Amino acid sequence: MTEKYNMPDDRGHFGPYGGMFVAETLIPPIQQLNAAYQQYLNDPEFIEELDTDLKYYVGRPSPLYHAERWSRELGGAQIYLKREDLNHTGSHKINNTVGQALLAKRMGKTRIIAETGAGQHGVATATVAARLGLECVVYMGAVDVARQSLNVYRMKLLGATVVAVESGSKTLKDALNEALRDWVTNVDNTFYIIGTVAGPHPYPAMVRDFQAIIGREAKQQCIEATGRLPDALVACVGGGSNAIGLFYPFIEDESVKLIGVEAAGDGVATGRHSAPLCAGRPGVLHGNRTYLMADDDGEIIETHSISAGLDYPGVGPEHAWLKDTGRATYVNITDDEALEGFYALTRMEGIIPALESAHAMAYTMKLAPTMKKDEIIIVNLSGRGDKDMQTMAKREGIEL
Amino acid sequence: MSRLAAKFEALAEAGRKALIPFITAGDPSPNFTVPMMHAMVEAGVDIIELGVPFSDPMADGPVIQRASERALAHKMSLRRVLTIATEFRKTDQETPLVIMGYLNPIEAMGYEDFANAAQRADIDGVLTVDLPPEEGQECSDLLKARGIDPIFLLAPNSSDERIRKMDAAGSGYLYYVSLKGVTGAGHLNTSDVETKLQQIRANTRLPVAIGFGVKDAQTANTVADLGDGVVIGSALISKIEENLENPELAKSEICKLLAAMRQAMDSNQKSEHGEQQ
Numbered sequence: 001m002t003e004k005y006n007m008p009d010d011r012g013h014f015g016p017y018g019g020m021f022v023a024e025t026l027i028p029p030i031q032q033l034n035a036a037y038q039q040y041l042n043d044p045e046f047i048e049e050l051d052t053d054l055k056y057y058v059g060r061p062s063p064l065y066h067a068e069r070w071s072r073e074l075g076g077a078q079i080y081l082k083r084e085d086l087n088h089t090g091s092h093k094i095n096n097t098v099g100q101a102l103l104a105k106r107m108g109k110t111r112i113i114a115e116t117g118a119g120q121h122g123v124a125t126a127t128v129a130a131r132l133g134l135e136c137v138v139y140m141g142a143v144d145v146a147r148q149s150l151n152v153y154r155m156k157l158l159g160a161t162v163v164a165v166e167s168g169s170k171t172l173k174d175a176l177n178e179a180l181r182d183w184v185t186n187v188d189n190t191f192y193i194i195g196t197v198a199g200p201h202p203y204p205a206m207v208r209d210f211q212a213i214i215g216r217e218a219k220q221q222c223i224e225a226t227g228r229l230p231d232a233l234v235a236c237v238g239g240g241s242n243a244i245g246l247f248y249p250f251i252e253d254e255s256v257k258l259i260g261v262e263a264a265g266d267g268v269a270t271g272r273h274s275a276p277l278c279a280g281r282p283g284v285l286h287g288n289r290t291y292l293m294a295d296d297d298g299e300i301i302e303t304h305s306i307s308a309g310l311d312y313p314g315v316g317p318e319h320a321w322l323k324d325t326g327r328a329t330y331v332n333i334t335d336d337e338a339l340e341g342f343y344a345l346t347r348m349e350g351i352i353p354a355l356e357s358a359h360a361m362a363y364t365m366k367l368a369p370t371m372k373k374d375e376i377i378i379v380n381l382s383g384r385g386d387k388d389m390q391t392m393a394k395r396e397g398i399e400l
Numbered sequence: 401m402s403r404l405a406a407k408f409e410a411l412a413e414a415g416r417k418a419l420i421p422f423i424t425a426g427d428p429s430p431n432f433t434v435p436m437m438h439a440m441v442e443a444g445v446d447i448i449e450l451g452v453p454f455s456d457p458m459a460d461g462p463v464i465q466r467a468s469e470r471a472l473a474h475k476m477s478l479r480r481v482l483t484i485a486t487e488f489r490k491t492d493q494e495t496p497l498v499i500m501g502y503l504n505p506i507e508a509m510g511y512e513d514f515a516n517a518a519q520r521a522d523i524d525g526v527l528t529v530d531l532p533p534e535e536g537q538e539c540s541d542l543l544k545a546r547g548i549d550p551i552f553l554l555a556p557n558s559s560d561e562r563i564r565k566m567d568a569a570g571s572g573y574l575y576y577v578s579l580k581g582v583t584g585a586g587h588l589n590t591s592d593v594e595t596k597l598q599q600i601r602a603n604t605r606l607p608v609a610i611g612f613g614v615k616d617a618q619t620a621n622t623v624a625d626l627g628d629g630v631v632i633g634s635a636l637i638s639k640i641e642e643n644l645e646n647p648e649l650a651k652s653e654i655c656k657l658l659a660a661m662r663q664a665m666d667s668n669q670k671s672e673h674g675e676q677q
């Protein structure tokens with residue numbers, strides 16, 4: 001066991017990372033949110049309501065599935081999949097939106113906004129908003145609207161307004177910019193549900209805490225199934241919420257390797273990627289200090305990834321801290337490798353992963369053969385691939 | 401005394417309010433900016449806020465977003481903005497110059513290098529939109545040590561405590577963002593501004609410039625009257641955008657608007673000042 005891990009500090013800093021870098025109008029709502037969060041974090045009634053929602057609405061606990069055939073085929077470590085793909089709405093994103101929506105309700109907010117990349121967070125937000133009868137506006141880059149049209153339709157069905165963002169690179173970062181602009185304009189009645197461990201304090205800590213259910217369950221399930229802790233955890237990293245959700249309950253268990261997988265797009269060497277931890281530098285964007293993809297002048301660089309959910313130039317500040325301290329390791333997987341991971345899991349186990357999760361699968365294919373047969377990897381299967389059917393079919397030249 | 405403090409003191413003595421234009425450096429092209437700055441001084445402005453373009457201007461509305469995009473297309477950068485400031489200073493040592501932008505370009509340069517470069521460029525104030533005082537101590541200290549004023553924002557939802565914090569952290573002036581929204585929004589309510597200014601005045605003795613949503617001479621006059629100065633941004637940049645094919649026309653349109661504002665503000669101030677005496 002390492003010494004007690006107690007991050008962030010009360011101002012939201014993970015060492016030099018994190019913090020609260022926002023324009024003045026957003027300071028009061030962020031302080032209110034933080035106060036509400038600190039209050040309800042330890043409120044038994046809130047926790048009970050959250051647990052009930054996670055069990056009956058989301059469908060938790062999600063299984064820890066032993067991918068026996070795939071493990072045998074790869075010839076190394078035993079691979080266990082944490083099945084976040086089986087959650088209601090198809091990814092881990094709902095763990096967080098259920099939690100934040102309960103906060104929004106308690107804070108008396110009547111309007112919900114969100115940003116989304118792949119559309120999974122947008123769908124998860126529109127879902128909880130529908131359930132609570134709250135107005136919902138989702139900002140989505142115009143590029144992502146085109147490549148994740150199925151999710152756009154789902155959000156609309158759920159009663160949300162989807163705004164296609166045409167500024168900048170027209171992807172996730174621009175959706176976040178636009179959501180922040182909406183929030184500044186409508187601070188009084190609006191709750192901003194951020195979909196990953198980014199944004200100003202308290203979002204990175206709060207979203208982590210809502211996602212940590214993944215790691216808590218996985219730890220217990222692993223011990224029940226195998227009698228011991230895993231040797232390595234693998235998860236894809238966009239903003240980093242599914243990864244930190246899996247990692248966090250294991251941070252003090254030093255024997256467990258934590259491995260985050262960033263999107264290398266065309267390859268990190270080409271510059272066309274989304275891997276700030278592997279190839280970026282520290283800077284400030286969207287309310288926190290973290291690793292970013294920026295040029296020498298501090299302008300944010302456009303990112304590239306086959307998966308809309310990983311197409312983001314920043315990363316949660318806690319990952320920046322875990323990288324610098326060496327507690328976690330960050331690797332990267334190209335678009336082509338991710339596709340191999342996608343097909344492998346589909347054919348070997350009959351599970352079609354989201355393209356985001358396919359990055360974690362692809363790295364697992366490299367890692368497992370280097371490990372012993374009695375060693376254990378838990379891979380976060382953060383979402384299912386339904387939303388990517390159009391992208392995949394198009395790649396194969398098939399019109400759906 | 402800093403150029404900004406001296407300017408506000410002189411204005412107060414004369415019973416006048418500061419007219420403060422904001423333009424994005426390098427929009428629509430790098431060569432446009434220095435002559436535009438001189439022309440604005442000619443038209444009667446007191447202080448110039450020069451915007452540093454950023455790829456992700458989260459607090460800005462569409463007009464300033466597009467100005468940033470145009471400037472970035474010409475590879476405008478924080479370093480080049482400081483070069484523009486240096487160029488301007490060659491023939492104007494009087495007009496206080498404030499640079500306004502987002503934190504990441506400053507982070508990329510490094511706080512100390514930036515503070516040194518800003519001092520060499522003879523910059524008077526630095527306003528960093530996404531750097532509240534909680535996070536900004538290090539940068540502010542470096543600037544203050546070089547005689548540069550760190551300028552902070554106040555918002556309609558700022559509490560007494562918050563205003564006092566800005567009073568302690570900032571110098572030169574405080575910038576009151578007159579509405580909840582992004583730059584260029586259109587719902588400025590002058591009676592709300594009036595009420596808020598009473599609260600602000602009760603908690604700070606720093607001059608207060610008011611901005612966001614001021615588009616015409618009459619509003620400029622009303623708003624300036626409530627504080628110590630008025631900032632005009634999107635209304636000017638719209639003129640650039642409307643005349644992308646003809647920058648000279650943009651320049652004269654901007655000067656016309658600023659001159660009208662100056663006139664409205666001065667006639668009002670003079671008579672009021674006269675009445676008071």
Ligand SMILES: Cc1ncc(COP(=O)(O)O)c(C=O)c1O
Pocket residue numbers: 091092117118119120121195196197236237238239240241242243308309310354356357382383384
């Ligand atoms: C299935 C899935 N996995 C992962 C991500 C990436 O987000 P994060 O890194 O916050 O888990 C997304 C984002 O859209 C997603 O939809």
